[in-house]
Amino acid sequence: MPSSTRPRRPGMWAIRGPLSRRQYWLFAALGLLAPLGLWWLASSGSTVDKVFLPGPVDVFNRLVTWYTEDDLMSDMGISIYRVTTGFLFSAVIALPLALMIGTFRPVQAVLEPLTDFIRYMPAVAFIPLVMLWVGIEESSKISIIFIGTFFQMVLMMAEDVRRVPLAQIEAAQTMGAQKGETINLVIFQAAKPALLDTLRVTMGWAWTYLVVAELVAANSGLGYSILKAQRFLQTDKIFVGIILIGLIGLVMDQLFRLAHRKAFPWLYLKS
Amino acid sequence: MTKPKISIQQVGKVFGEGHHRVEALKDVSLDIADNEFVTFVGASGCGKSTLLRIIGGLEYHTAGEVLVDDRPIMGPGADRAMVFQHYSLYPWLKVMENIKFSRRLKHGRENLSEADVEAASGRADALLALMGLTAAAEAWPNQLSGGMQQRVAIARALMGRPEILLMDEPFGALDAQTREVMHDLILHVHRLEKPTLAFVTHDVEEAIYLADRVVLMAPRPGRIDTIYKVPLPAEREQDMKHTPEFLSLKKEILARIRETSGMKTDQGMLDQLNMQETA
Numbered sequence: 390m391p392s393s394t395r396p397r398r399p400g401m402w403a404i405r406g407p408l409s410r411r412q413y414w415l416f417a418a419l420g421l422l423a424p425l426g427l428w429w430l431a432s433s434g435s436t437v438d439k440v441f442l443p444g445p446v447d448v449f450n451r452l453v454t455w456y457t458e459d460d461l462m463s464d465m466g467i468s469i470y471r472v473t474t475g476f477l478f479s480a481v482i483a484l485p486l487a488l489m490i491g492t493f494r495p496v497q498a499v500l501e502p503l504t505d506f507i508r509y510m511p512a513v514a515f516i517p518l519v520m521l522w523v524g525i526e527e528s529s530k531i532s533i534i535f536i537g538t539f540f541q542m543v544l545m546m547a548e549d550v551r552r553v554p555l556a557q558i559e560a561a562q563t564m565g566a567q568k569g570e571t572i573n574l575v576i577f578q579a580a581k582p583a584l585l586d587t588l589r590v591t592m593g594w595a596w597t598y599l600v601v602a603e604l605v606a607a608n609s610g611l612g613y614s615i616l617k618a619q620r621f622l623q624t625d626k627i628f629v630g631i632i633l634i635g636l637i638g639l640v641m642d643q644l645f646r647l648a649h650r651k652a653f654p655w656l657y658l659k660s
Numbered sequence: 661m662t663k664p665k666i667s668i669q670q671v672g673k674v675f676g677e678g679h680h681r682v683e684a685l686k687d688v689s690l691d692i693a694d695n696e697f698v699t700f701v702g703a704s705g706c707g708k709s710t711l712l713r714i715i716g717g718l719e720y721h722t723a724g725e726v727l728v729d730d731r732p733i734m735g736p737g738a739d740r741a742m743v744f745q746h747y748s749l750y751p752w753l754k755v756m757e758n759i760k761f762s763r764r765l766k767h768g769r770e771n772l773s774e775a776d777v778e779a780a781s782g783r784a785d786a787l788l789a790l791m792g793l794t795a796a797a798e799a800w801p802n803q804l805s806g807g808m809q810q811r812v813a814i815a816r817a818l819m820g821r822p823e824i825l826l827m828d829e830p831f832g833a834l835d836a837q838t839r840e841v842m843h844d845l846i847l848h849v850h851r852l853e854k855p856t857l858a859f860v861t862h863d864v865e866e867a868i869y870l871a872d873r874v875v876l877m878a879p880r881p882g883r884i885d886t887i888y889k890v891p892l893p894a895e896r897e898q899d900m901k902h903t904p905e906f907l908s909l910k911k912e913i914l915a916r917i918r919e920t921s922g923m924k925t926d927q928g929m930l931d932q933l934n935m936q937e938t939a
Contacts (some may be wrong), residue, residue: 537800556748558719558811564820565738565767578752580937655800 443625450623468611475534476595483542508540525606537598549583550563589645666854668883672723683881697857699867703921707882741817742826749801756797787815807838825855878920
């Protein structure tokens, strides 16, 4: 005899089916631990050369010696400094430009096709020019990060500004708002959450340009260390560098998400 | 004869040029009296929203003239507040801050005495109460139902004491019950605040129930077809919707919209469809 004539609660494998919080973390842990396990398995046999694939333990040991003997903290510090400075320069210039592009059609017509063109140019290829124009000081590394992020950032931010609903703008105009007031009190305010999200995404891209930036006459930094380790076949150090960059990126991403929650509470109301 | 509040004279509006040229409005003339409630209905593409947006200064006309108090309009202004169908509230401001938004503008702050500021604060409270929103003053807009959101939008539009209130399908996204409540509310506002009201809708029943006059517009090119004076007492009640006068006017307007829409049911086409089914 059938246990029930009612339809059962859909399982987690139903299309867009439910997943409890506990189940979610279980799967998330699986997703993180499985690659680690596979990595450990693949490297633990004697068949694979350590130079080709160091195991998790080797990598961890290298992390410790890097920290105790090779001044890991200053490598991390200088890299974080380069990425955030390049990123901040980019953000500070991109924001007003994006507001203008998204608000005034002539500005859009002048700048958008140009920006679209430049953003397809490879940032790496700018290195000789940057060395020629900016030199080989700190500013050159920051410039590469800037070139890598700025043009994407402007275009994405301009799109955020353009997505502000027309009704919000027009409502202000029929309440007597002047042009400047409409931009400051409506367009910018309305676009803020999307703009912060764009900053979060482009921050990730800024980190991907770190190794490129530290190709330029650097003698410290995570990207530089990875490049140097390549020369000495220190595969374990390459692993540490890559994983650290990933982890710093993850932390920054989470900080951006936290700031988003704090700054825009109305987007996170429990329904 | 008293002077009209809004005088629309031979107004035309052309969108685009060349192949894309569309005549949205042609030779539209209409006088709207002070404190009058006029609703606009018509088949899609008749230009009723465009006309409203021209009065609001959000769209420019390519022919004719629109006068408010005998002065031609030059872009949008605080004397002509507009209520939109949706997405016009500021989600980053709480309900009360939304209503008081115009106080942040230079326009709303010029030549203000302390007493004015206090009066404004009192007005915001009064509008909140009038709209039945007192309990929601500190809520975020996205915590409110669609009907409540539109109440906030109306209160915000009224805050600056506009002489003209323009409403572009303000209740179009609401369910039928909420809409009825909103109808009586807007009539109450009209009696109390005495704005001149121009209201665009696709709901003929709504158009008749609210209006002193219903303006029926026709498409291609957008123009005024017929103006109906509503034969109901000034004080409206929901029961009036079932009176013979109301029903016959509704039937007449609906029929006329169908005639002017340029769409007709093609009997031949229907027969063909049926034949294919039986075959």
